[in-house]
Amino acid sequence: xxxxxxxxxxxxxxxxxxxxxxxxxxxxxxxxxxxxxxxxxxxxxxxxxxxxxxxxxxxxxxxxxxxxxxxxxxxxxxxxxxxxxxxxxxxxxxxxxxxxxxxxxxxxxxxxxxxxxxxxxxxxxxxxxxxxxxxxxxxxxxxxxxxxxxxxxxxxxxxxxxxxxxxxxxxxxxxxxx
Ligand SMILES: CC(C)(COP(=O)(O)OP(=O)(O)OC[C@H]1O[C@@H](n2cnc3c(N)ncnc32)[C@H](O)[C@@H]1OP(=O)(O)O)[C@@H](O)C(=O)NCCC(=O)NCCS
Numbered sequence: 507x508x509x510x511x512x513x514x515x516x517x518x519x520x521x522x523x524x525x526x527x528x529x530x531x532x533x534x535x536x537x538x539x540x541x542x543x544x545x546x547x548x549x550x551x552x553x554x555x556x557x558x559x560x561x562x563x564x565x566x567x568x569x570x571x572x573x574x575x576x577x578x579x580x581x582x583x584x585x586x587x588x589x590x591x592x593x594x595x596x597x598x599x600x601x602x603x604x605x606x607x608x609x610x611x612x613x614x615x616x617x618x619x620x621x622x623x624x625x626x627x628x629x630x631x632x633x634x635x636x637x638x639x640x641x642x643x644x645x646x647x648x649x650x651x652x653x654x655x656x657x658x659x660x661x662x663x664x665x666x667x668x669x670x671x672x673x674x675x676x677x678x679x680x681x682x683x684x
Contacts, residue, residue, distance in 0.1 A: 507568060507569065507570055507575075507611065507614060508568075508569055509566050509567065509568055509569070509615065509618050510566065510567055510569065511564065511565065511566055511567075512558060512565035512566065512567055512577070513558065514555065514558045514559055516558065516565070516567070517551060517554045517555040517558055518551060518554075519574065520554045520557075520558065520565060520577060521549050521550065521551045521553075521554040523567075523574055523576070523577055523601075523603075524548070524549040524554065524577065524599070524601065525545055525549045526603065527576060527577075527601035527602065527603055527604075528545065528548070528549065528601065529541075529545070530603070530604045531601070531604075532665075535665045535666055536663055536664070536665065537663070537664065540663040540664070541663075543663070544661055544663055547661075557579065557581075560581075562581055562582040562583070563579065563580065563581040563582075564579075564580045564581070565577060565578070565579050565580075566578045566580075566615075566619065568602065568606075568611060568614075568615045570606075575602050575603055575606040575611060576600075576601050576602030576603060576606060576611070576612075576615065577599065577601060578597065578599060578600045578601075578615060578619055579597075579598045579599040580595050580596065580597055580598065580619070580623070581595065581596050581598050582594070582595055582596075583595075583596045583598075584596075584632075585658060585674075586656070587654055587656025587657070587658070587674045588630070588632045588654065588656075588674060588676055589654075589676075590629065590630025590632065590676050590677075590678040591629045591630055591678065591680070592629065592630070593627060593628050593629060593630075594628065594629065594630040594631070594632065595623055595628050595630075595631050595632075596631075596632055596633060597619065597631055597632070597633040598633070600612070600615070600616065600619075600633075600642070602615070607641075612645055613645065613648075613649075616645060616646075616649055617649070620649065620677070624679050628679070629678060629679055629680060630676055630677070630678050630679075631651075631676070631677045631679075632654075632674060632675065632676040632677070633646065633651070633674075633675050633676075634657075634658055634660060634672030634673065634674055634675075635672055635673055635675055636660070636665070636670075636671075636672055636673075637671070637672075637673050643673075643675075646675050646677075649677070650677045651675040651676065651677045652675060652676060652677070653673055653674075653675055654673075654674045654675065654676055656673075656674045657671045657672060657673055657674060658671070658672055658674060659671055659672075660672045
């Protein structure tokens with residue numbers, strides 16, 4: 507397994523893997539029409555091009571040989587409910603193909619991402635995670651992220667009968683290494 511940073515030339519493949527992994531994970535929870543809108547609003551090619559061109563966003567691919575197993579999207583952002591010290595990064599997306607789940611690859615990828623950010627002097631990493639996403643929450647908690655008790659609205663669509671709300675988790679490196 508190896509990791510490489512995506513460039514603007516990867517916009518199409520990023521859009522494709524973002525759509526396929528998001529679909530595998532979430533399609534069953536949403537109304538089909540709304541889900542299609544959410545996909546376009548989130549992962550359309552122009553959006554992926556803009557993300558890759560933005561100086562405040564970084565995308566990494568996890569690969570096995572030539573095959574892209576998943577991706578992570580990091581961006582320099584903060585929102586209410588996140589109070590860790592600057593410099594700060596959001597782990598906005600961490601997605602692996604379903605066929606790659608459960609074999610330690612997510613842990614490998616996250617370890618690499620956190621070590622990379624820490625070595626660059628980043629002090630806070632935060633993310634939003636759906637309360638029912640037991641696997642992701644387990645992974646984040648095992649790696650030192652803590653539930654801040656705050657939430658944000660992930661989308662304006664419904665997840666089943668519920669509003670699409672994420673719990674906000676943050677990891678402050680100084681605290682975990684103190
Ligand atoms: C979340 C994701 C990245 C984890 O990667 P993975 O390769 O499946 O996970 P790993 O095999 O590396 O497991 C790492 C840890 O995750 C947690 N975990 C994994 N499967 C779990 C499960 N079924 N239940 C609870 N925790 C689980 C455990 O803490 C596990 O550590 P352990 O094996 O020592 O117990 C991956 O499953 C994924 O892409 N899921 C779909 C997209 C997604 O939900 N992304 C997160 C959005 S916030």
